[in-house]
Amino acid sequence: xxxxxxxxxxxxxxxxxxxxxxxxxxxxxxxxxxxxxxxxxxxxxxxxxxxxxxxxxxxxxxxxxxxxxxxxxxxxxxxxxxxxxxxxxxxxxxxxxxxxxxxxxxxxxxxxxxxxxxxxxxxxxxxxxxxxxxxxxxxxxxxxxxxxxxxxxxxxxxxxxxxxxxxxxxxxxxxxxxxxxxxxxxxxxxxxxxxxxxxxxxxxxxxxxxxxxxxxxxxxxxxxxxxxxxxxxxxxxxxxxxxxxxxxxxxxxxxxxxxxxxxxxxxxxxxxxxxxxxxxxxxxxxxxxxxxxxxxxxxxxxxxxxxxxxxxxxxxxxxxxxxxxxxxxxxxxxxxxxxxxxxxxxxxxx
Amino acid sequence: xxxxxxxxxxxxxxxxxxxxxxxxxxxxxxxxxxxxxxxxxxxxxxxxxxxxxxxxxxxxxxxxxxxxxxxxxxxxxxxxxxxxxxxxxxxxxxxxxxxxxxxxxxxxxxxxxxxxxxxxxxxxxxxxxxxxxxxxxxxxxxxxxxxxxxxxxxxxxxxxxxxxxxxxxxxxxxxxxxxxxxxxxxxxxxxxxxxxxxxxxxxxxxxxxxxxxxxxxxxxxxxxxxxxxxxxxxxxxxxxxxxxxxxxxxxxxxxxxxxxxxxxxxxxxxxxxxxxxxxxxxxxxxxxxxxxxxxxxxxxxxxxxxxxxxxxxxxxxxxxxxxxxxxxxxxxxxxxxxxxxxxxxxxxxxxxxxxxxxxxxxxxxxxxxxxxxxxxxxxxxxxxxxxxxxxxxxxxxxxxxxxxxxxxxxxxxxxxxxxxxxxxxxxxxxxxxxxxxxxxxxxxxxxxxxxxxxxxxxxxxxxxxxxxxxxxxxxxxxxxxxxxxxxxxxxxxxxxxxxxxxxxxxxxxxxxxxxxxxxxxxxxxxxxxxxxxxxxxx
Ligand SMILES: Nc1ncnc2c1ncn2[C@@H]1O[C@H](COP(=O)(O)OP(=O)(O)O)[C@@H](O)[C@H]1O
Ligand SMILES: [Mg+2]
Numbered sequence: 001x002x003x004x005x006x007x008x009x010x011x012x013x014x015x016x017x018x019x020x021x022x023x024x025x026x027x028x029x030x031x032x033x034x035x036x037x038x039x040x041x042x043x044x045x046x047x048x049x050x051x052x053x054x055x056x057x058x059x060x061x062x063x064x065x066x067x068x069x070x071x072x073x074x075x076x077x078x079x080x081x082x083x084x085x086x087x088x089x090x091x092x093x094x095x096x097x098x099x100x101x102x103x104x105x106x107x108x109x110x111x112x113x114x115x116x117x118x119x120x121x122x123x124x125x126x127x128x129x130x131x132x133x134x135x136x137x138x139x140x141x142x143x144x145x146x147x148x149x150x151x152x153x154x155x156x157x158x159x160x161x162x163x164x165x166x167x168x169x170x171x172x173x174x175x176x177x178x179x180x181x182x183x184x185x186x187x188x189x190x191x192x193x194x195x196x197x198x199x200x201x202x203x204x205x206x207x208x209x210x211x212x213x214x215x216x217x218x219x220x221x222x223x224x225x226x227x228x229x230x231x232x233x234x235x236x237x238x239x240x241x242x243x244x245x246x247x248x249x250x251x252x253x254x255x256x257x258x259x260x261x262x263x264x265x266x267x268x269x270x271x272x273x274x275x276x277x278x279x280x281x282x283x284x285x286x287x288x289x290x291x292x293x294x295x296x297x298x299x300x301x302x303x304x305x306x307x308x309x310x311x312x313x314x315x316x317x318x319x320x321x322x323x324x325x326x327x328x329x330x331x332x333x334x335x336x337x338x339x340x341x342x343x344x345x346x347x348x349x350x
Numbered sequence: 351x352x353x354x355x356x357x358x359x360x361x362x363x364x365x366x367x368x369x370x371x372x373x374x375x376x377x378x379x380x381x382x383x384x385x386x387x388x389x390x391x392x393x394x395x396x397x398x399x400x401x402x403x404x405x406x407x408x409x410x411x412x413x414x415x416x417x418x419x420x421x422x423x424x425x426x427x428x429x430x431x432x433x434x435x436x437x438x439x440x441x442x443x444x445x446x447x448x449x450x451x452x453x454x455x456x457x458x459x460x461x462x463x464x465x466x467x468x469x470x471x472x473x474x475x476x477x478x479x480x481x482x483x484x485x486x487x488x489x490x491x492x493x494x495x496x497x498x499x500x501x502x503x504x505x506x507x508x509x510x511x512x513x514x515x516x517x518x519x520x521x522x523x524x525x526x527x528x529x530x531x532x533x534x535x536x537x538x539x540x541x542x543x544x545x546x547x548x549x550x551x552x553x554x555x556x557x558x559x560x561x562x563x564x565x566x567x568x569x570x571x572x573x574x575x576x577x578x579x580x581x582x583x584x585x586x587x588x589x590x591x592x593x594x595x596x597x598x599x600x601x602x603x604x605x606x607x608x609x610x611x612x613x614x615x616x617x618x619x620x621x622x623x624x625x626x627x628x629x630x631x632x633x634x635x636x637x638x639x640x641x642x643x644x645x646x647x648x649x650x651x652x653x654x655x656x657x658x659x660x661x662x663x664x665x666x667x668x669x670x671x672x673x674x675x676x677x678x679x680x681x682x683x684x685x686x687x688x689x690x691x692x693x694x695x696x697x698x699x700x701x702x703x704x705x706x707x708x709x710x711x712x713x714x715x716x717x718x719x720x721x722x723x724x725x726x727x728x729x730x731x732x733x734x735x736x737x738x739x740x741x742x743x744x745x746x747x748x749x750x751x752x753x754x755x756x757x758x759x760x761x762x763x764x765x766x767x768x769x770x771x772x773x774x775x776x777x778x779x780x781x782x783x784x785x786x787x788x789x790x791x792x793x794x795x796x797x798x799x800x801x802x803x804x805x806x807x808x809x810x811x812x813x814x815x816x817x818x819x820x821x822x823x824x825x826x827x828x829x830x831x832x833x834x835x836x837x838x839x840x841x842x843x844x845x846x847x848x849x850x851x852x853x854x855x856x857x858x859x860x861x862x863x864x865x866x867x868x869x870x871x872x873x874x875x876x877x878x879x880x881x882x883x884x885x886x887x888x
Contacts, residue, residue, distance in 0.1 A: 088737050091885040110739045118737040124730045126646065127455075127532050129632075136632035137642060141738035167630040172455070172531060183734070 041066050041101060041194055041225045042087060048095035049082050049249075056082040058249035059096065064227055064242075069220050071240030072229040075331070079249040080229040081121045084198050087227070088118060100194070114144065117187035121198035121229070123179040125171030131182045132160075132167025138186045152189060159185040162211050177203035188215050195219060195226045201235060213239055233264070234324045247331065264302040265325040270317035272296045284311045299325065353467040357475035361449055369483050371820070372441040376434055376512070377490030379827065383430035384498020388422065397425045398565060405560040405567055412552035412664060416582055417560075417567045423500045423587035427508060431586070434508070435578045436548060438487050438516030442480055443540035446523030449476040452533035454619045463618045470610050473524060477606055480520035488513030504587035511581035514598040518577040519544060521605035528612040531621040538653055545657060551579035577601065639740050639748040644755075647719050651756045654715035655763035658708045662764030665704035665785055666771020701784045702791075705764065706847055709792030710826040712760040716800040717818045719753035720807050724814040728888050736886065746881045750804050750874060757796040765789040794866035795846035799825070801870035801877070808880035811887050 042064035049057040057079045064070040074080050085091040087100055089109030098105060100112055125134050139152065160167055163181045174182065180203045187195060195216075201209050216226055216239050230236050236243055237257060244254040253260060265287075272291050280289060280296065284307040289298040296317075300308045302324070312320065391397045398420040404410040405417055415428040450473065453459040462472050492509030496502055523540045530536040554573030560566065573579035574597075583594035616622060635641055723746065726732040736745060768785040772778075799822060807814045829847020846866055 085733075085886070090733055090736055109736075110741050113737060113739040116737070118734070120730060120733055120737075122730055123734075126642075126731060127534075129645070130628040130630060132630040133628070133632040133636060137636050138734060138738060140632075140637035141639065141735060141740055144739060168628055170628055 039066060040064065040099075042070075042099075042227060044083070044087070044096065044098040046096035047083065047086065047093055047098055049079075049086060049091065050094045055249055057086075057093075057096075059251075060246060060249060061251045061254070062244050062246075063254075064225060066225055067220070067223055068241040069216060069226040069228060069239055071236035071243040072227055072246065073231070073233065073236050073243055074229070074246035075231055078231075078246045080231075080246060081198055082249075083246070084118075084121075084196055084227070084229060087196060088113070088116065113142070115193040117142070117190065117192035117195045119180070119183040119187050119195075119197045119200045121202075123176075123183045125174060125179055125182060127171045130168055130170055131165065131174060131178070134171065134182055135167065135186045135189065139190050142186075143190050156185065156189045159188055159215075162214075163208065175203070177205065177208070180204060181208070184212065184215070188219065191222070191224070192219075193224055195224060195228075197226065197228045199229055199231065201230070201232075209235070233330060237264070237324070252331075264330065265299045266302045266305060267297070267299050267321075267323050267325055267329075268308070268312070269295045269297045269321050270312070271319040273318060275315075275317075279315060282311055282315065284308050353465065353471050354475055354478070357462070357467065357471055358479055361475060361479040365445065365448075365479070365483070369441070369445070369486070372437065373483070373487045373490045375823070375827075376437045376441075376487055377494040379437070380430065380434055380491045380494030380508075381498050382494075384426050384495050384500050387426045387429060388499060391422075391425065394420050397422070401425070401428075402564040405564045411555040411558075411567070412549075416555050416558070416569055416573075416585075417565055418585050418588040419565050421587060423504055424585075426495070426498075426500060427504070427586045427588075431508060431511070431582060432548070432551065432578060434491055434512045435515040435581045436544065438484060438512045439519040439544045439547065439578065440541065441487065442484060442516040442520035443523035443526075443544060444537065445480050445483060446476060446520050447527050447533050447536045447540060449479070450524055450613075451527035451530065451536040451621075455531075455533050457619070460618050469614050473610050473613050476524060477520065480524075481517055484513040484516035484520065487516060501587055504590055507584050507586040507590050507592065510592065511584040511586065511595060514595045514602075515577050515581040518598050518602045518605070519547075521602040521609065524609040525605040525612075528609055528616070529622045531623065534650075538650065542653065547576040547578045549660065550576040551582060554579055555582070639735060639745055640751060642735070643719070643722070643748045643752040646722060647749075647752050647756065650718055651715055651759055654711050654756070655760045658711045658760045658764040659767040661704045661707050661711070662767035662785075663771050665701045665708075665764070665788070666768035666777075666781070667775050697781065698784050698788075701768075701781065701788050704768075705761075705785070705788035705792055706829060708761055708764040708789070709795050709847060710822070710829070712757040712792060713796040713799040713825070714822055715756040715760050716753035716796055717803055717822050719749050719756055720800065720803040721815050721818050723749045723807055724811060727811065727886055730888070733886060742881050742884075743878050746804065746808065746877060750800060750877075753800045753804075754797065757793065757800065761789050761792050761796070791860075791863060794863040794870065795829075797870040798846040798866045798873075801873035804877040805873040805880070808877040808884065811884070 040063050042062060044060060044062040047057050047060040047062070048055070060079065060083060062072070062083065072080055072083070082091065086093050086098060087105055089105040089107075089112065092106050101115060103112055105112055125131065129137070135156065139156075143152075159165075163185055165178060165181045165185060169178075171179075180200065184200060187197070201212055204212060216228070220226060228236070228239060240257065242254070242256050243260055245252045245260075272294050275291070275296055280286075280291075283289075283298065285300045285304055286298040286308065287300065289296070291297075309322075391400070401417045401420055404414065411417075413432075415431050417428055418424045450459075453462075453472070459472060463469065488509035490509075491512045492505045495505035495508055519540070522543055523536070526540050526543070527533075527536045530539055551569075551573050554571070554576065555567065555569045557572060558567045558569040561568075569579065569583070573582065577598055580594045580598050584591060612622065636645060723732075726735075732745065736742060765785060768789070769782050772781045772785065802821070803814065803818050806817050810817075825847055
């Protein structure tokens with residue numbers, strides 16, 4: 001699927017990321033690299049990771065195909081960062097199998113790292129190095145000896161510009177969002193075959209999220225694979241071709257967005273002034289309808305919005321809000337449990 | 351509810367072990383010094399001999415105190431007070447920075463400042479906590495002396511003097527923390543001020559005027575510039591006066607009030623010295639893991655090297671003086687040799703003693719390099735480096751290499767200054783050879799610390815910081831003070847610093863050094879093996 005995939009649920013007015021792409025200078029040299037690996041870039045089955053008594057991962061399956069942007073969706077503490085650390089060979093799995101580009105990430109970490117760009121979930125910087133120095137150092141460590149300095153400089157300058165990052169500050173002077181930008185500029189300044197991004201937008205404002213989205217589209221068009229973890233459903237819907245939903249260390253669901261559409265709902269609310277049961281009965285496709293605190297609330301299938309919206313227009317409703325369901329609500333509805341702050345499972349002593 | 355109580359509780363709880371070690375350790379040093387002097391310098395003549403030598407060649411006073419007569423109690427005070435005060439001072443600056451700048455740096459201070467706690471509550475709590483810690487340290491010192499059989503009154507005066515010195519540096523540490531952006535920087539500046547106080551007192555005492563009997567000395571005005579000098583001037587067991595502690599109280603009050611005032615007028619997390627604008631691009635050389643480790647460590651390496659150079663200067667200039675003195679009085683030579691536990695000539699013994707302190711400084715610098723590894727790991731910075739094509743083993747070895755380089759630099763700094771000192775003072779140039787052997791002899795001991803701590807980091811990462819400093823402190827105390835505190839031979843043998851090659855005449859015993867190099871290499875090898883197998887642990 002190309003850049004034409006419309007974001008499923010983008011009701012708010014936000015800058016169109018694809019327009020941002022159009023403004024960017026053409027990528028130099030490599031237009032669309034041929035995808036070296038046909039098939040799976042990441043393949044994890046039955047992945048387990050224990051921290052003492054805590055089962056952080058409990059039989060996780062994850063497969064990411066070459067050339068796709070794969071969303072890795074889960075609530076806080078679901079095990080996203082742990083999985084990503086295992087994929088990078090920073091942590092060792094306690095059980096299960098894992099392959100990245102067909103190799104074992106623990107044994108072949110170094111050769112894999114030549115092909116991988118990583119943005120950690122919680123970026124910290126060296127207090128006495130400037131952001132620019134950190135970017136240069138990490139980029140040099142990543143690409144090794146022979147490289148095209150001029151090309152790197154161009155990319156770096158462009159990224160600093162679009163992310164509006166001042167590279168001359170020292171590490172301590174950056175806010176969380178700016179530290180994240182340092183890691184993002186580092187990741188995108190050197191081409192990679194696989195981008196592993198752990199909640200990369202959690203500190204970014206909406207404008208910067210759009211710039212980030214543009215970079216994702218750019219590297220995807222160049223043929224790279226992206227694994228993007230997030231706890232925000234709408235972000236994943238906007239950017240990703242396929243999604244894996246992780247819940248308490250196991251895979252809850254995986255598939256393309258259209259396969260997962262049954263999961264997504266849209267929440268609609270409007271003022272209850274002048275509404276009565278007979279008028280509300282005219283709304284097409286309404287589920288979970290309730291009247292509370294002067295508002296009418298209902299949900300609809302995200303795939304079947306048009307009739308509902310038409311009937312709302314006919315009712316001349318006031319103060320209408322339409323929003324995608326949050327991940328928490330999705331879990332609540334589909335799996336019938338609250339996963340927010342769910343305690344990690346404790347190992348049962350056998 | 352008062353917010354001071356929970357803040358104090360949090361500090362006490364966080365520091366419960368750290369402060370216990372500092373306070374008990376200082377108290378034990380006082381106790382051992384008292385009992386050891388009793389057994390080793392039991393007779394008046396031996397003590398008078400040492401004092402006369404020191405008075406005649408006052409550079410020795412740099413590392414002891416101000417002679418106040420040959421009485422046993424006063425002699426103990428002369429031997430050990432400077433070090434008790436030094437420990438109190440370092441405990442206090444570390445405590446002050448730990449609860450002020452370090453908290454701001456991590457952002458935890460913001461959490462506290464956003465509660466009902468007043469703007470200065472955290473600083474007030476730190477001051478109260480630090481004063482309480484110093485009172486406890488004073489009690490431990492007084493108790494150590496009293497248990498060691500010294501007069502109660504003088505013991506209490508010593509305890510008060512040590513506590514007062516600590517409290518001054520508590521306030522100074524808090525004051526420094528207002529200016530410096532990072533906790534590492536604030537600790538460095540505070541430690542340098544402690545070092546300055548140590549050196550000012552030493553030089554001031556050395557430039558003092560002796561009495562006719564050669565057993566007492568009045569310091570020059572320089573000593574009165576140093577909080578450690580003020581403590582020294584209580585002259586426990588001889589003068590027993592608390593008047594010299596008045597300037598301590600005044601300075602502590604001024605620095606503490608200054609810190610509170612400055613702290614209340616600036617943003618949380620900001621510093622009064624602003625960071626300079628820095629390079630937007632990295633130098634070409636900053637392109638390897640080793641270059642990063644060097645970049646992170648060189649400022650502290652320079653600091654340790656400057657300290658070591660000062661001891662090198664003593665080693666290079668003292669020896670000539672000693673030689674003349676001992677030629678006149680052979681019994682002094684015997685006692686002095688006992689002091690540094692060596693069989694060579696007295697000047698060789700002194701050079702060895704100076705360089706064993708240099709060895710401790712070099713080992714401390716290397717230990718810091720491994721501790722940096724652990725800090726990189728816990729802060730998440732290691733993750734970013736290790737997600738590039740840098741192996742865990744390579745990453746470990748980069749820091750170990752910087753540690754080894756640091757050892758060489760610190761020892762070389764002392765050796766170069768010692769050699770220059772010998773040449774400048776027109777001494778017997780044979781002392782250059784002695785200094786060279788003494789300097790080389792430190793290498794294996796310092797390398798042993800580096801190798802063993804690297805192994806601890808690889809096998810038991812969470813213990814790295816605590817074990818690193820603890821092992822170094824125990825090794826240094828046994829190696830340097832082993833003689834003074836009368837530790838039995840087998841205990842002293844545990845410390846690598848006891849095995850440094852001994853100078854005796856023209857022959858040098860290198861066996862111990864060879865073994866230590868073997869141990870260091872084996873430990874480093876085991877560290878590599880463990881590092882291959884372990885993942886990152888935060
Ligand atoms: N080093 C660790 N030690 C102990 N528990 C951990 C560690 N790292 C993660 N966990 C636990 O594993 C679970 C998953 O964490 P994580 O992968 O960070 O979640 P996510 O990134 O999805 O928010 C959490 O319950 C967390 O507390
Ligand atoms: Mg996470």
